[in-house]
Amino acid sequence: SYVLTQPPSVSVAPGKTARITCGGNNIGSKSVHWYQQKPGQAPVLVVYDDSDRPSGIPERFSGSNSGNTATLTISRVEAGDEADYYCQVWDSSSDHWVFGGGTKLTVL
Amino acid sequence: EVQLVESGGGLVQPGGSLRLSCAASGFTVSSNYMSWVRQAPGKGLEWVSVIYSGGSTYYADSVKGRFTISRDNSKNTLYLQMNSLRAEDTAVYYCASKRGDWGGQYYWGQGTLVTVSS
Numbered sequence: 001s002y003v004l005t006q007p008p009s010v011s012v013a014p015g016k017t018a019r020i021t022c023g024g025n026n027i028g029s030k031s032v033h034w035y036q037q038k039p040g041q042a043p044v045l046v047v048y049d050d051s052d053r054p055s056g057i058p059e060r061f062s063g064s065n066s067g068n069t070a071t072l073t074i075s076r077v078e079a080g081d082e083a084d085y086y087c088q089v090w091d092s093s094s095d096h097w098v099f100g101g102g103t104k105l106t107v108l
Numbered sequence: 109e110v111q112l113v114e115s116g117g118g119l120v121q122p123g124g125s126l127r128l129s130c131a132a133s134g135f136t137v138s139s140n141y142m143s144w145v146r147q148a149p150g151k152g153l154e155w156v157s158v159i160y161s162g163g164s165t166y167y168a169d170s171v172k173g174r175f176t177i178s179r180d181n182s183k184n185t186l187y188l189q190m191n192s193l194r195a196e197d198t199a200v201y202y203c204a205s206k207r208g209d210w211g212g213q214y215y216w217g218q219g220t221l222v223t224v225s226s
Contacts, residue, residue, distance in 0.1 A: 001169070033212030035153070042202055042216035043145075043153065049211040086153050088212060095166045097143065097155035 002091035004100035011106045012077050020103045022070040022087030030089040032070040034063055037102075038083045046085075047072060074105070082107045110134035110215050112203050117220030124193050124224070130186040130203030130217055137179045137186050140206040143213055144177060144188045146199035146222075156201070157188065171197075193224045 005023040012018040022032060032050050035043035045054050047063035050070065060075045074081055087100040116128040128144070144156040157167045157177040165177050176189040186203050200219040207214035 031211050035212075037153070042219060043204075043213075044216075045210075045212050045214045048214075052210070054207075054210060054214060084152075088153075088155075096168065097158060099145075099153045099155055102152040 001094055001096065002089070002098050004087055004089065004098055006085075006087060006100040006103045008101070009104045009106065011108055012074075013108045014077055014079060016077055018074040018077050018081070018105055020072040020074075020085050020087075020105065022072070022100050023068055024070075024089065025068060027068055027070050027089065028066045030065075030091075032063065032065050033088045034061075034072045035086045035088065036081075036083045037086065043086065077105075077107055079107050081105060110205075110207075112205065112215055112217035114201065114203055114217040114220040117201065117222045119223045119225065120193055121226050122194060122224055125189070125191045126193065126222060128188040128190065128201055128203075128220060128222070130188075132184050132186065132205070135205070135215075136181070137184050137205075138181050140208075142179065142186050142203060142205045144175075144186075145202045145204055145213070146197075147202070147219075148196075148199040151199075154199070159186070190222070193222075195224050198222060198224050 034047040037043040050065040051063040111133045113131045141160045143158040159177045174192045178187045202219045203217045204213035205215040
């Protein structure tokens with residue numbers, strides 16, 4: 001089955017840039033979606049189809065995808081960005097949606 | 109306004125059954141794919157099942173043969189029938205839906221807690 005690998009944690013100072021990676025075999029050939037989840041809340045879609053942003057999501061959130069790594073980039077990080085972030089793809093070979101293990105973003 | 113409201117969670121003994129419901133408003137459940145996603149306490153998101161607009165259904169290996177996803181278009185409601193429940197099925201279960209041409213799942217319910225314990 002297809003596996004997505006994320007770092008368990010990323011720390012960043014306010015105002016700096018956070019990069020959260022999502023590794024998978026030839027993930028560049030798939031569409032990657034990213035979710036933000038704060039404690040006790042449902043996930044929120046922050047990037048879809050590699051790099052598109054839903055309405056209402058700040059431009060500070062951006063995504064890229066190439067080769068074996070997709071990346072969620074959060075610019076000018078704010079305290080309110082502290083959350084767990086998950087990547088997701090559809091694996092057509094198994095007809096499964098797959099989530100990464102999640103990355104806890106800590107704002108120092 | 110689009111809204112997804114789950115219900116049906118609760119405490120069930122191992123080997124028991126439960127049916128979760130997800131009532132949708134603001135869109136029709138058959139218009140796009142809808143999924144169930146769960147999250148065990150303190151753990152990450154785990155995809156459970158999806159039903160596509162054409163009716164195709166798919167399941168995670170961990171629930172295949174035990175869970176059944178379905179929808180009732182007349183009630184605009186998504187269901188998850190869960191049989192032969194195990195302790196490891198304990199989780200908050202979310203229903204989620206695609207929005208238009210956007211990938212992934214944009215609309216999410218608030219979740220319903222399922223606890224499997226004797």
